[in-house]
Amino acid sequence: MEEAPPGTPPEPRDDEARRRLDAYAYLSAPERLEHIAIMRVFCGTLLADLAVPDVMAKLRESGGPGAGLDADTLTARLEQLERWGNLLRGSHTVKASSITEYQRSRARYQLSRLGERIQRDADGVLAEADAAREVSNELLALVERGLRELAELVSEPGGIAPQDGLERVSTLFVQFAGFADSIRDFYAYLGQVLARYDLDSAEYQGFKELLLDYVEAITEDVAFRAPRISAALDTLWPHLPALLDRLDAHAKGLAGLSPQGEGRSEARVQRSRGRDLADWQGLRGWFSDTDGQGSQVDQLRDATLRALQSLLANAKRMLRSATGEMSRRRDLLRLARWFDEAAPQDAHDIAVAAFGLYGARHLGIPPATDEVVPAYTSWWTGPVVEVPVALRERGSRAQRGRTASVEDHSAQKERLREAARQRAAARKAAADELRSASGRIDDVRLTSAALSLLLELLATALGNAQLKRRAGAAGEGTPGFGLDAAWSEDADLGIRLTVYRTTGARTFLHSADGDLLLDDLELVIGRTSATADDEAEVSVS
Numbered sequence: 001m002e003e004a005p006p007g008t009p010p011e012p013r014d015d016e017a018r019r020r021l022d023a024y025a026y027l028s029a030p031e032r033l034e035h036i037a038i039m040r041v042f043c044g045t046l047l048a049d050l051a052v053p054d055v056m057a058k059l060r061e062s063g064g065p066g067a068g069l070d071a072d073t074l075t076a077r078l079e080q081l082e083r084w085g086n087l088l089r090g091s092h093t094v095k096a097s098s099i100t101e102y103q104r105s106r107a108r109y110q111l112s113r114l115g116e117r118i119q120r121d122a123d124g125v126l127a128e129a130d131a132a133r134e135v136s137n138e139l140l141a142l143v144e145r146g147l148r149e150l151a152e153l154v155s156e157p158g159g160i161a162p163q164d165g166l167e168r169v170s171t172l173f174v175q176f177a178g179f180a181d182s183i184r185d186f187y188a189y190l191g192q193v194l195a196r197y198d199l200d201s202a203e204y205q206g207f208k209e210l211l212l213d214y215v216e217a218i219t220e221d222v223a224f225r226a227p228r229i230s231a232a233l234d235t236l237w238p239h240l241p242a243l244l245d246r247l248d249a250h251a252k253g254l255a256g257l258s259p260q261g262e263g264r265s266e267a268r269v270q271r272s273r274g275r276d277l278a279d280w281q282g283l284r285g286w287f288s289d290t291d292g293q294g295s296q297v298d299q300l301r302d303a304t305l306r307a308l309q310s311l312l313a314n315a316k317r318m319l320r321s322a323t324g325e326m327s328r329r330r331d332l333l334r335l336a337r338w339f340d341e342a343a344p345q346d347a348h349d350i351a352v353a354a355f356g357l358y359g360a361r362h363l364g365i366p367p368a369t370d371e372v373v374p375a376y377t378s379w380w381t382g383p384v385v386e387v388p389v390a391l392r393e394r395g396s397r398a399q400r401g402r403t404a405s406v407e408d409h410s411a412q413k414e415r416l417r418e419a420a421r422q423r424a425a426a427r428k429a430a431a432d433e434l435r436s437a438s439g440r441i442d443d444v445r446l447t448s449a450a451l452s453l454l455l456e457l458l459a460t461a462l463g464n465a466q467l468k469r470r471a472g473a474a475g476e477g478t479p480g481f482g483l484d485a486a487w488s489e490d491a492d493l494g495i496r497l498t499v500y501r502t503t504g505a506r507t508f509l510h511s512a513d514g515d516l517l518l519d520d521l522e523l524v525i526g527r528t529s530a531t532a533d534d535e536a537e538v539s540v541s
Helices: 014-022 032-043 052-062 071-084 099-105 113-128 137-155 162-194 201-250 277-287 296-322 329-341 344-355 389-394 410-436 448-475
Strands: 087-089 108-111 486-490 495-511 514-526 538-540
Touching (some): 032 052, 032 071, 032 108, 032 113, 052 071, 071 087, 108 113, 137 162, 162 296, 201 277, 277 296, 329 344, 410 448, 410 495, 410 514, 448 486, 448 495, 448 514
Antiparallel strands (some): 486 495, 495 514
């Protein structure tokens, strides 16, 4: 198992991940507006536990979806939020002057850390999801200057003062986080806008100026400062371990207060940005390619190029609209809304008016000759008729396109011929190997090809012997022919195999694929040529 690099946050277990994701359930529940109003009440307080009457009073003061909740319904909502993990039970002692007041105030709740974070993100999404966020480009200049000054200070004799280094590191990462977040938000908004294909001329003109001026300025500034930031990080990098150790020794923060030791659970602490080496690795990977997958600066350049391509596609669409090839997306969306709001009969009338589709009964294609379809048969329940593709897709019976030319298979034929030549050469080499091993086959280790060829000849020889034996027994009444002279040959390879049955004989075949033992069989390997040298045969056992 590969170990995670230092500084990587631990992966949550399945049950822990499920518990965290359950805290998002109130945002998709049917009563989500009431849940959000309740969570906003708790987010407006710090370390305060509220009872049902307190929450009800604040909801009525603010108005909105939760203002009309009664005590029982509000109690159910609070208990559900507690089960999801957004709220916690309060631990303060309840002081009441009566039993009724105690029953109403005993259940007190306070905000959990996970619930506060989720609600804060949800409010940010609801407030600014559709707004274009400006890129904090001035923060990039501050990041460059801060890195350059920090690199100069740590390189001096004695290094930087711990408190000064802590302030500079914290400021540096706050500035970088603000710049990176603004970049992500702006390009996400830009992608959402450019995905539209219904921009009119005024909207197109505004987004064209946005791309050509604003985006170009951002890209040029990032491309200008990225090499300088990378150079400053390269200078600072050898001094980082010592700098982080000095900062930790000077101010441990919550990490120094977390309980340690046997029998005590270790509290998880999320350290400030810049206090771990992993934070610096992320900063360096933003401006330079450290893992071979490209830096964020490269991705920014590619995203700008894709945005310009999308803008060009919109320009082409608007040019086509001037010649009559206009996009009807907006009209189709309006028509879809009419269909959604119309009654069934009105929807049929809208379809007839929009598309000219009436109650067609038959298509102009005759059915099969042996099938009679009455005139009153509806096309919905009638027999299916095969419709040509040209008529179904284009409404035309005319043939389109030109006749395809004959495909050239010369390259494929050449590949097949070359493969056949290679197979023939391999079989010839195997035959030569078998002939060279004749007489000492027990001491030779055959290749896979040679053994395969030998087994092929052996199977043919045994098959020929069986056929000859059956023919002799049926035609002449003689006893069955044995393996006294079974043989097979391959005239193309010039090799002949003769098989004899000899009681007690044992033939061993050793090859790269394994060993084969033949009992009561002798093999004779020779040539098929008529010369005296080729007819010389050597028996092997």
